[in-house]
Amino acid sequence: MDQTRREVGLGEFGRIRRFFAPLAGPGGLGLMDDAALIDCAPGHRLVVTVDAIVEGVHYLADDPPDLVARKLLRANLSDLAAMGARPLYYLLATALPASLGDDWVARFAAGLAEDQQNYCIALLGGDSVATTGPAVLSLTALGEVAVGAEIRRSGAQPGDRIWVSGTIGDAFLGLQVLRGGYPSLAPVDRVALTRRFQLPEPRTALGPRLAGVAHAMLDVSDGLLADLGHICEASHTGATVVLQSLPLSPAARRAVAGEPDLPASLAAAGDDYELLFAAPPEADAAVGRLAAELGLPITAIGTIETGAGVRLVDAGGNPIRVATAGYRHF
């Protein structure tokens, strides 16, 4: 509809050519075609997911563009891992205000390039348009999983143990640090926490290894309790989580040392991108071996039960109320 040219700097085609075409894999056809081609491995399914983030809502206008790009990409890779899938490709749609120049786009693309190397993935295609509002970045990720090896949210069974990878709450605390919280925390802890907020580690190695082990899985993005609620709802079960069993990082332990109510809030905080899964007790040894092999803590935090809803309890089994159950947009 906008028939006028408003080219600034390299322009749309120039940016695609300069910054994004070098990121394209073979199926992306150099981003020169209307669409991209994907070959499917025999006996496999493709797995696809999409996430959008908005400047001022999901990140700040002056956040480093490379970290914005990498976090967006990693959030999607986390969704693939949560299905037990191996990542392959992604597509990117950007709506950018005129205030973001070629330099911002260059640094954004550099972040993508770095994580393409880290995760062995390639860009397949995209679209770039102008907006009069804040930037909106939408990324579609594609992966593959052997037929039958996919892990959904709906398979949890009463008696299953509930496991979570890594540590919980670091991203939430990192955001507080970025906002000026925890001023007396040691610099090394402040860096560790903010890093977890700005650059999550999707568990791409663990996810596919849980085929045949986990009954149900997702990644912790809305908050551990809210996400466990999604598993319970899809599986028609309830769940109990023991607060004292939640895995906290050393930095998080030091941050919350003086605040007795905080660990419960961490159970509700989002953005951790750890894998949360349910597995039968017979799988305990297999989970332990995976944790050792990958050098990644995997912690049992509760039990799937009959009924509905998620209960958080203390070590004595007494219910703990949590103020918020994850965050939502709108």
Place this chain on the structure above:
Amino acid sequence: MDQTRREVGLGEFGRIRRFFAPLAGPGGLGLMDDAALIDCAPGHRLVVTVDAIVEGVHYLADDPPDLVARKLLRANLSDLAAMGARPLYYLLATALPASLGDDWVARFAAGLAEDQQNYCIALLGGDSVATTGPAVLSLTALGEVAVGAEIRRSGAQPGDRIWVSGTIGDAFLGLQVLRGGYPSLAPVDRVALTRRFQLPEPRTALGPRLAGVAHAMLDVSDGLLADLGHICEASHTGATVVLQSLPLSPAARRAVAGEPDLPASLAAAGDDYELLFAAPPEADAAVGRLAAELGLPITAIGTIETGAGVRLVDAGGNPIRVATAGYRHF
């Protein structure tokens, strides 16, 4: 990052449940999982494309939401058709301002539902987030094509005839009508032109039938001359188009009757979503049969040549200058 709840009306999850989950196909898992699953037909490749549109840039805030949805979807289906692919699924990421309530979303989803029926496709997944700016809507479409049947931009050869489906320029004229242009045009013509702008007809039946016929293809979205330029660039060829051969609809002919320079502008105007392809002269009969079978005009408009660049000429072969060569963002 936005840890506060700002739920208005149904909220994010409510909208997904109410409006979008009913659109999900089997692979979409009811939109209840982290990602969706796609089975690939043996001997086929998946084809994937993404487009984003912005309120106030690609459509107006008071445009009917169902038409906004359908145009976005159809633009993507047109990209699939341009690769010779059959459409299967789509994913949708929406960034919406608080000013767009549940009613807008309901009508938007109703438009999607209608075109899912028309094109036998289903929703696979999506994301919905809030923005403080204008709405940004990003759609990823997936289709399939038999291995080797895909049609790229890069295969045009000197001597190929250049063909275009349907008629050219209607969408551009329809936009002018919406902006108050052509006040003396008959109402029936005004409706015909605005309809073409608001609701393009992706050539999903024609595209896959051109496998083995067309050497190179794309859909006309940037403008016929600019898009032909893309084919020439990718194919390392030039091209000549004869202005008088451009297929104009009866409504367009009446609109431009008094404006001798306008047909050349129509050759540069975008949004037609017709298929533009190059095929060897031996394929003339096959193209004619397809046109008759599908009840869709397919018109020869020029020739692929050695060299580079696109020339527009009159019936006598004299070059015609065109003011603009398609439109771009940024």
